Amino acid sequence: MQQTVNNASLYRRPSIGRTIWQNKTLILMCLPAIVFFFVFCYMPMPGAYIAFTNFQYNKGIFDSPFVGFKNFEFLFISGQLGLLLKNTVLYNIAFIVLGNVVQLAFAILLNEVNSKPYKKTAQSIMFLPYFISDVLVSLLVYNLINYDYGFISNLVRSLGGEMPKVYQDANAWPYIIVFVNLWKSTGYGTVVYFASITGMDSSMMEAAQIDGANAWQRIRYITLPTLKPTVIILFLFAIGGILKGNFGLFYNLVGNNSMLFKTTDIIETYVYRSMMNSFNFSQSSAVGLFQSVVGFFIVLGANAFVKHLDPDYALF
Amino acid sequence: MKKLVALFLACAMLLSLIPAMADGIDTSEHVKIVYLVTGDKPSNRTDEILGKINELLTEKINAELEFRWIEWTDWQTQYNLALATQSGDIDLIGTATDWLDAWPNSQKGAFMPLSEEMLQTYAPKTWESVSQAHWDLCKYNGEIYLMPEDNYAQWTNHGFMYRQDWAREAGLENGVHSWADLAVYFQYVKENKPDVIPWDANGNGSSYSPQMAGGWQTSHTGNIAIEGFPVSIFYGESKDDPYTLSRYYIEGDELVNFAKEMKKWADAGYWRADVLNYTGDVAGEMEEGKTAAHQHHTQTWTGERTTMERKQPGSDLGFFWFGEEMGNLISLNITHGAMAVAAQSKHPERALMVYDLMRNDPEIYHLMQYGIEGEMYTVDENGRFSRPEGFEDSVDGVSFNFWWGRNDNLEFKNAQLDWDAIDALYAVYDSVKIDYPYGQYIYDNSMVGVFMDNLSNVYNTYMPRIVFGMNDDPEALVAEFRQALKDAGIEMVMTEIQGQLDAVYKK
The missing domain is CATH 3.40.190.10 (Periplasmic binding protein-like II)
Structure with a gap:
């Protein structure tokens, strides 16, 4: 008994104050992020209560009449929820899987290139689309593929071909949207992966080279395993937003062109279309809350799954 | 003690206000x-x-x-x-x-x-x-x-601005005074002005749906739009029976006729094929002579007529107002x-x-x-x-x-x-206008708001396709639209609104 107590006191955790003091520099560096998340994510959280009220402007969020789950009804009685969930989730899966694969591939390719100026230029050019607003992207796409005057349409016609009416063909749009999203996000993700490749211990690579491993083997047995934690963490982050669509991208590309809704309508665009004339803040918040809560449990589930496979890779 | 002090201070403040208020209003x-x-x-x-x-x-x-x-x-x-x-x-x-x-x-x-x-x-x-x-x-x-x-x-009633010089060339000596005339005008422009799109509508927004659909409706029925709804499908029957809701959107042939006509217009190329995704400045294009019409309201036309005369001399910009065929016009609320x-x-x-x-x-x-x-x-x-x-x-x-x-x-x-x-146009208006009949009525959204949002979605989904003829079979599309409205609960919503109207006007 005595022994156990002594052992426990030997390994007792240092006090919180001591931990903070010991890690003061680290904490100071984290402070902006902590403040950011506190101010923009945690402080507004009580406001989610608005989803359960009949919001009155003059009474404020907390004094408006409480209506329970009434604001959640409209999404469920619309008869559209199935289609919306399907589209939203499938697009997100495509974005996450394809996005990560392409980003990884580009990062590895960049790493294999030896010319530094080329690397820098390639990164910058790839990164550029990330900064172009969705409004401009939609104009670009329109001016490329619109039937009457589009650049590609004219090109096809001048070559004697027949241009399909893309803006009337719902089946074409999953490809277009996924492509545009890849075009926009690849540069950003590539830099993230490239950074963690650069952070790798170079002695491993040198040892492999001396042992005669070729480029493919080095990638397969060193680079990819080293990147595994990054991939898993990014995946866990991304999957929390699986029910959230990129409104700007979808709305700007598709607009009110209902011929394309079958394959392009996501929760956000539906909510916008239903409520753009009624400005029901409570109902739109209810949808947001629904998405966040589902996302939260999906993250918990995915994290538990990862933990089950390999505790080292789990987020928490 | 604290309370006493507060009370005293409040009294002192009140007292200090009294002299300033005595001679009217305190603006110190x-x-x-x-x-x-x-x-x-x-x-x-x-x-x-x-x-x-x-x-x-x-x-x-x-x-x-x-x-x-x-x-x-x-x-x-x-x-x-x-x-x-x-x-x-x-x-x-x-x-x-x-x-x-x-x-x-x-x-x-x-x-x-x-x-x-x-x-x-x-x-x-x-x-x-x-x-x-x-x-x-x-x-x-x-x-x-x-x-x-x-x-x-x-006057902010909507309609089409068009060039009377081209209308005369098209054989419309008195200008455009009906949707049928408008079709003749557009067809003439399409055939004879190769660089002009008859109406280069920027159909990406949502505003054309109620304007165009309601425009055809007031031109072909006596229906009167009731304001204040999140979705524009609630109309009174006519000026003789304003407090009965019209069933235009649920049954009858006029909406089908509209869909068919717009399909014809789309096929004839009066606007671009990808109109639903086009965002352009129609008024600007008209001033540059690149399009032959602009859909907006009378007040806009009064200014645009002068601008057009400057930028396209001789254009003699006219205005065809929705409801003209039926003399169906409501004074501005x-x-x-x-x-x-x-x-x-x-x-x-x-x-x-x-x-x-x-x-x-x-x-x-x-x-x-x-x-x-x-x-x-x-x-x-x-x-x-x-x-x-x-x-x-x-x-x-x-x-x-x-x-x-x-x-x-x-x-x-x-x-x-x-x-x-x-x-001259105002005189025509004054000869047919009636006062807005629903000034006393304010729609109460609390009972059927959820269904209203769904109707809004249905309307915004189908109406742009009907308005711009983006479909293969207009009759089938209208049938589908009407079924979707029913599924979204339009009958229930109309019963509720009729009840609200009755409560105000049929006491």
């Missing part, structure tokens, strides 16, 4: 009144004029005015957001029952109820000039929320423009005083609407104003966007407009 504190207005922040001489007006306001009532612009980009959302998140940061709000959701916002508590005493004391001239019958139209639950722009003649006081305003009294001056003080009114006399405009013997040579409104003008209390007693007509043409 200089206050800033923030005016929420829709429009892009102007880069012309507005700020300079505002400075002059603020000197006058300070002198008269010790207050000054400040703008808070809701820019046109995403204005509906920004406007409603500003109202929802107000915290005493806005005082006066420009609003409207038809295009700025004045009633839903009153119901949501965005505006301050204005008692008769308040209006009599702080906005006496406005109180005097608005009739009791008109004040009654500004009430919700027995309280006044809006100060209406009820002494300003204008007096709350098409109105001013409200923000619910959280800290200075509602002074806000009312400022509004009273903006609306009724000739000096302030003329500065606000026209600028500095002699320098920015001159008035001729007929009471019409002219701008100096080379005057560009976007540089030399003044933009208060004061659409919430314009006053014909103080207005000057624009000498540059073509008043012969305008007055």
